[in-house]
Amino acid sequence: MLAWKSVSVSRMGQEIFSDISLEIGQGKIVSLVGPSGCGKTTLLMIAAGLIDADSGSLECDFRNPAMVFQEPRLLPWKRAGDNMAFGLAARGQRRADFQHRIGALAVTLGLDLRDLDKYPHELSGGMRQRVALGRALVIEPDLLLLDEPFSALDVGLRQELQDLMVRQISDRGLTAVFITHDLIEAARISDVIVVMDRHPRGIVYQHQMSGTPGCRAERDIFNEVGDLLAVPVVARAFGAQDTDRL
């Protein structure tokens, strides 16, 4: 279980959010959506233990979280394979012990074994993000924290990587928190959608999706997003009060 309890954060005298409480159950994929600056990344950073809240607390039963960011953040002087293995090498594991695992994971993520010998600048944006996903998964996390990992990719590639990610999360029984600006993306991959806003600050709505992530028909996804946007606080968060225009 992961739970933020009455969490508040201010920066430079400005409140980002106050009194947020949210609980995420084991094995669930939860998306945080909402306008820029509403505090999605801040909430995720607290879960990752990278920043502290000013007040409130975090309860986390997970012991091995991994994070994936919008930019792959690969080390440019290391080859793709060494980037993927970074977490294992940092834990003192020997290359001979994990080389096979890296190769198998790379193939699962749609990379060619030869790609592992390339430097980040020799890879496409999609390949770099596959390496970043591999670097997170190879440490066998129990919690995956994803901050807009696919938003820089074009639509087709984004959907392929969403499917791949959902399959990995499901096969490995992971719990995941996923930030996105894209409500359709959230509806495609999540069990629960949490809508945040800036006015009022904080969580304004939570929606339990029907069906299973990665298995929903496109028509059902669009219908459910349409229903969600008919909720006034959600429409307001997405700047779409006039839902007839959507």
Ligand SMILES: Nc1ncnc2c1ncn2[C@@H]1O[C@H](COP(=O)(O)OP(=O)(O)OP(=O)(O)O)[C@@H](O)[C@H]1O
């Ligand atoms: N270290 C910091 N110092 C000052 N202000 C900060 C700091 N970190 C975040 N903020 C401010 O807090 C607010 C929330 O930022 P955050 O990145 O959490 O929002 P977000 O919802 O993830 O936005 P985006 O969707 O644009 O990434 C923003 O107004 C941001 O400028």
